[in-house]
Amino acid sequence: MSSNNGSKKDVLLEVKGLKMYFPITKGIIIQKKIADVKAVDGISFNIKHGETLGLVGESGCGKSTTGRAILQLYRPTAGSVRFEGKELTEMKGETLRRQRREMQMIFQDPYASLNPRLTVGNIVGEPLEVHKLASGKERQERVQELLKLVGLNPYFVNRYPHEFSGGQRQRIGIARSLAVNPKFIVADEPISALDVSIQAQIVNLLEDLQANLGLTYLFIAHDLSMVRHISDRIAVMYLGKLVELTDHITLYEDPLHPYTQALLSAVPIPDPYIEEKRQRIVLEGDVPSPTNPPSGCNFRTRCPRVMDICAEKDPEWKNMGTPENEHWVACHLY
Amino acid sequence: MAALLEVKGLKTQFFTQDGVVHAVNGISYKLNEGETLAIVGESGSGKSVGVMSLIRLIPQPPGKIVAGEVWFDGRDLMTLTDDEVRQVRGNRIAMIFQDPMTSLNPVLTIGQQIMEALQLHLGMDKSQARQRAIELLEMVGIPGAASRLDSYPHQYSGGMRQRVMIAMGLSCNPQLLIADEPTTALDVTIQAQIVDLVLQLRDQLGMAIIWITHDLGVVAGLAERVIVMYAGYIVEEAEVHELYEEPHHPYTLGLLRSVPRLDMGKSKRLIPIDGLPPDLIDLPPGCPFAPRCQYRTEKCTQETPPLEATSPTRRVACWNWETMVADIKEGGIYV
Ligand SMILES: Nc1ncnc2c1ncn2[C@@H]1O[C@H](COP(=O)(O)OP(=O)(O)OP(=O)(O)O)[C@@H](O)[C@H]1O
Ligand SMILES: Nc1ncnc2c1ncn2[C@@H]1O[C@H](COP(=O)(O)OP(=O)(O)O)[C@@H](O)[C@H]1O
Ligand code: SF4
Ligand SMILES: [Mg+2]
Ligand SMILES: [Mg+2]
Numbered sequence: 271m272s273s274n275n276g277s278k279k280d281v282l283l284e285v286k287g288l289k290m291y292f293p294i295t296k297g298i299i300i301q302k303k304i305a306d307v308k309a310v311d312g313i314s315f316n317i318k319h320g321e322t323l324g325l326v327g328e329s330g331c332g333k334s335t336t337g338r339a340i341l342q343l344y345r346p347t348a349g350s351v352r353f354e355g356k357e358l359t360e361m362k363g364e365t366l367r368r369q370r371r372e373m374q375m376i377f378q379d380p381y382a383s384l385n386p387r388l389t390v391g392n393i394v395g396e397p398l399e400v401h402k403l404a405s406g407k408e409r410q411e412r413v414q415e416l417l418k419l420v421g422l423n424p425y426f427v428n429r430y431p432h433e434f435s436g437g438q439r440q441r442i443g444i445a446r447s448l449a450v451n452p453k454f455i456v457a458d459e460p461i462s463a464l465d466v467s468i469q470a471q472i473v474n475l476l477e478d479l480q481a482n483l484g485l486t487y488l489f490i491a492h493d494l495s496m497v498r499h500i501s502d503r504i505a506v507m508y509l510g511k512l513v514e515l516t517d518h519i520t521l522y523e524d525p526l527h528p529y530t531q532a533l534l535s536a537v538p539i540p541d542p543y544i545e546e547k548r549q550r551i552v553l554e555g556d557v558p559s560p561t562n563p564p565s566g567c568n569f570r571t572r573c574p575r576v577m578d579i580c581a582e583k584d585p586e587w588k589n590m591g592t593p594e595n596e597h598w599v600a601c602h603l604y
Numbered sequence: 605m606a607a608l609l610e611v612k613g614l615k616t617q618f619f620t621q622d623g624v625v626h627a628v629n630g631i632s633y634k635l636n637e638g639e640t641l642a643i644v645g646e647s648g649s650g651k652s653v654g655v656m657s658l659i660r661l662i663p664q665p666p667g668k669i670v671a672g673e674v675w676f677d678g679r680d681l682m683t684l685t686d687d688e689v690r691q692v693r694g695n696r697i698a699m700i701f702q703d704p705m706t707s708l709n710p711v712l713t714i715g716q717q718i719m720e721a722l723q724l725h726l727g728m729d730k731s732q733a734r735q736r737a738i739e740l741l742e743m744v745g746i747p748g749a750a751s752r753l754d755s756y757p758h759q760y761s762g763g764m765r766q767r768v769m770i771a772m773g774l775s776c777n778p779q780l781l782i783a784d785e786p787t788t789a790l791d792v793t794i795q796a797q798i799v800d801l802v803l804q805l806r807d808q809l810g811m812a813i814i815w816i817t818h819d820l821g822v823v824a825g826l827a828e829r830v831i832v833m834y835a836g837y838i839v840e841e842a843e844v845h846e847l848y849e850e851p852h853h854p855y856t857l858g859l860l861r862s863v864p865r866l867d868m869g870k871s872k873r874l875i876p877i878d879g880l881p882p883d884l885i886d887l888p889p890g891c892p893f894a895p896r897c898q899y900r901t902e903k904c905t906q907e908t909p910p911l912e913a914t915s916p917t918r919r920v921a922c923w924n925w926e927t928m929v930a931d932i933k934e935g936g937i938y939v
Contacts, residue, residue, distance in 0.1 A: 328792075328793065328794075329762075437880070465646040465647055465818070466646055466818055466819075466859060466862060466863060467646055467858060467876065467877040467881070468876070468880070469862065469863070469876075470862035470863070470874035470875065470876035470877075471876040471878075473874055474873060474874055474876060477873070492791065494792070495821075495863065495864045495865060495866045496863075498864065498866060499864035499874065522866070532793060533792065533793060534866070536792040536793045536795065537792055537821070538792075538795075538819065538821030538822045538824060538825055539821055539824065539865055539866055539867055540820040540821045540823075540824050540848060540860060540863070540865060541824055541848050541865075542825070542844045542845050542848055543845065544824075544867065545824045545825035546825075548825075550796055550800070552793075552796055552797055552800055553793045555747070556761045556763060556764065556794070
């Protein structure tokens with residue numbers, strides 16, 4: 271995707287020290303907080319105009335929570351989220367509502383995310399109504415235009431979601447998110463629920479829309495091959511924290527963090543000759559609970575290169591690259 | 605090598621309110637002792653129904669195995685009594701599924717469940733069963749097995765639950781392990797652990813494996829032979845290296861092209877397979893892949909191509925496979 275254009279390189283979104291804790295409570299009448307799920311535990315990164323930042327990591331590591339906290343669908347526990355310089359975490363009410371028009375979300379489950387009782391026309395047109403952008407005939411025309419944009423037949427307006435396949439429903443969801451002309455879209459595993467043969471159709475659509483509308487994406491996924499394909503830069507997350515962030519080429523050719531290295535080595539490649547020769551770094555054990563993460567570096571309990579210092583100190587998030595080609599990593603090896 | 609399993613003309617349908625679902629449409633294949641076969645295809649292509657039919661685990665009604673023979677170790681499983689089939693399932697053929705939670709009882713401890721199976725199938729007494737359960741959990745790499753015996757399924761992670769299922773499946777030394785997308789719900793690092801474990805146990809115990817998946821990547825590192833299914837038909841079968849070097853069916857080619865590879869740059873645009881999989885209640889006449897196929901000719905929409913041998917190790921069901929192969933020879937798979 272076209273982010274290498276110099277003028278587009280300015281920052282659209284700036285996330286600093288973002289934390290999102292969910293309290294675990296006990297008791298029925300008097301709720302007492304007994305612990306926190308540290309779903310996102312202090313992460314910092316930028317997203318530039320027109321680029322796709324991929325966010326990868328294993329189930330439960332905090333990817334969706336990050337996306338939601340950025341869009342203020344959850345109010346962050348701490349940290350700052352600036353969109354075009356404006357602080358989102360302090361916005362409320364009407365200001366926040368208007369701001370949300372610029373930032374939309376596409377969801378993983380094209381079945382659950384569409385209201386089964388509304389027609390396609392109403393699903394896609396609803397945001398236009400809510401934000402008072404168009405009504406009546408104008409709305410109708412805009413909806414048909416949006417359906418065409420995502421490769422659906424505009425005559426579908428009066429049909430219901432259950433009449434469509436998963437891939438088509440995902441297109442409806444995408445059309446809906448585009449209704450308000452957003453600049454930024456959080457795509458949360460938009461293809462995970464789709465069949466392999468359909469995934470490529472949706473990915474191509476997202477790429478075309480980005481090229482034509484100048485969109486900026488945060489693309490959340492656990493499929494590293496697909497993330498590599500679609501992203502300009504990639505952030506790797508583990509247990510609520512970012513462990514590494516760099517451009518898509520460097521991440522695959524020169525991964526620094528032991529977790530990134532293990533993750534990459536675990537991705538199967540559809541070529542038996544390559545698979546026979548590959549050395550896999552098989553991680554021991556499971557991801558610890560985000561309620562009670564290990565001290566110091568939270569990857570140390572599974573890290574093949576763990577050292578004494580790792581239990582004592584939280585590794586610093588630092589740029590090992592250059593100011594132009596950033597390569598962020600959090601690991602005591604560096 | 606002797607064939608352990610031979611499936612002949614297996615056909616399974618579901619008789620639903622909307623009509624007859626043609627889930628498996630007359631499939632035939634062989635599996636040798638100790639061999640690892642992968643069955644690949646997207647969701648709804650009949651992979652699960654195909655293997656569940658082998659061991660007669662199809663809900664009846666609405667399902668019905670309408671035709672076919674399943675020769676396993678000298679007997680046609682289709683002609684056995686329910687009791688006899690249950691014996692085969694418990695002792696000779698083991699099965700693991702995508703979601704281990706559905707096959708584990710949430711109110712019994714892991715230990716109780718493994719021990720019960722051992723007492724039932726192998727006639728062990730309680731203390732023997734406990735000892736063996738610990739050995740099995742250790743064998744599948746559960747740390748501190750003895751102390752984890754009294755935990756409940758929800759206290760295990762997804763990967764650990766799958767290990768437990770493998771332990772239970774292997775407890776009676778089966779000759780065949782059927783694994784239906786056992787790693788689909790797991791993260792890649794855990795998937796790598798489970799694949800490693802199964803391969804290591806296969807080499808140790810010498811059982812044959814049928815591994816079902818939609819992921820051509822997993823297959824490449826695991827299988828010796830691959831069957832590709834589409835709309836309830838086998839459309840291609842080949843030895844694993846052959847398949848990836850030179851697919852013979854347009855659907856296999858489409859699958860390989862539509863997924864990005866980690867070891868290839870991101871510059872290329874993906875080549876999707878156009879359209880949607882067919883409705884199994886209302887299959888089109890002719891080749892089931894025809895509506896989506898770029899090699900389709902007139903004949904394809906009229907006559908169903910038979911699955912025919914194209915070499916001693918390969919079979920393909922396509923009228924125009926030679927045209928397609930000529931294209932690949934010239935332009936490569938990843939254009
Ligand atoms: N509303 C909530 N209340 C309490 N805990 C939550 C809530 N939402 C998420 N969590 C927890 O926060 C952690 C991160 O969850 P999140 O959904 O962000 O993960 P994810 O990386 O998107 O995972 P997946 O790949 O499975 O979608 C998990 O431990 C999850 O159980
Ligand atoms: N109990 C059932 N009732 C009706 N149809 C079923 C039933 N089980 C499976 N099917 C249908 O059979 C077809 C093949 O399903 P399945 O073998 O589960 O596919 P796969 O495992 O390849 O994803 C699908 O169309 C599915 O909807
Ligand atoms: S038989 Fe015809 S339609 Fe079917 S896969 Fe071959 S070329 Fe395509
Ligand atoms: Mg998520
Ligand atoms: Mg299945």
